[in-house]
Amino acid sequence: MKRVLLVGSVSCGKTTLCQRLNGAIRQYKKTQTIEVMGQTIDTPGEYLERRSLFSALLVTAAETDLVLFLLDPTQDRYLYSPGLAGAFPVPVIGVVTKTDLANADQLLIGKERLELAGADPVLFVSAVTGEGIDALARLL
Numbered sequence: 244m245k246r247v248l249l250v251g252s253v254s255c256g257k258t259t260l261c262q263r264l265n266g267a268i269r270q271y272k273k274t275q276t277i278e279v280m281g282q283t284i285d286t287p288g289e290y291l292e293r294r295s296l297f298s299a300l301l302v303t304a305a306e307t308d309l310v311l312f313l314l315d316p317t318q319d320r321y322l323y324s325p326g327l328a329g330a331f332p333v334p335v336i337g338v339v340t341k342t343d344l345a346n347a348d349q350l351l352i353g354k355e356r357l358e359l360a361g362a363d364p365v366l367f368v369s370a371v372t373g374e375g376i377d378a379l380a381r382l383l
């Protein structure tokens with residue numbers, strides 16, 4: 244598996260997805276700092292949400308093979324500016340999370356927003372039901 248950095252807003256599902264990908268027990272824990280779990284690097288949502296912390300994501304990404312932009316389609320907030328993926332030194336894949344909670348329109352809008360940010364391809368996962376996890380794991 245490649246070394247992967249997970250980026251996304253607070254509560255979008257980064258830690259839960261890390262736990263899934265590493266076969267760890269699913270357990271809620273607010274991420275306070277950058278945390279390495281196996282080949283995955285988990286980050287606090289604040290690093291995307293607060294511009295003053297954003298550069299830490301770019302620096303950390305330099306040590307990775309791939310970045311995942313996660314987006315919770317049930318959240319109204321949209322934090323990826325168009326073309327943001329281009330700022331990262333490695334390829335960026337989009338991941339629409341919480342597919343078990345979102346409706347079809349939300350999923351489509353989520354995908355479009357990640358594409359607009361420059362993520363390619365965009366996948367759909369639920370870290371709770373496991374939907375889409377195998378396809379993502381194959382890509383990694």
Ligand SMILES: Nc1nc2c(ncn2[C@@H]2O[C@H](COP(=O)(O)OP(=O)(O)OP(=O)(O)O)[C@@H](O)[C@H]2O)c(=O)[nH]1
Pocket residue numbers: 251252253254255256257258259260271272273274275286287288289340341342343344368369370371372
């Ligand atoms: N139903 C559902 N809930 C999910 C899914 N992924 C995460 N959650 C829930 O969403 C909440 C936030 O998940 P986290 O994985 O902690 O979110 P995070 O992106 O790591 O958040 P920060 O650490 O604050 O940046 C938790 O209560 C999870 O159980 C999913 O695929 N489906």
Ligand SMILES: [Mg+2]
Pocket residue numbers: 257258259272273274285286287288
């Ligand atoms: Mg977290």
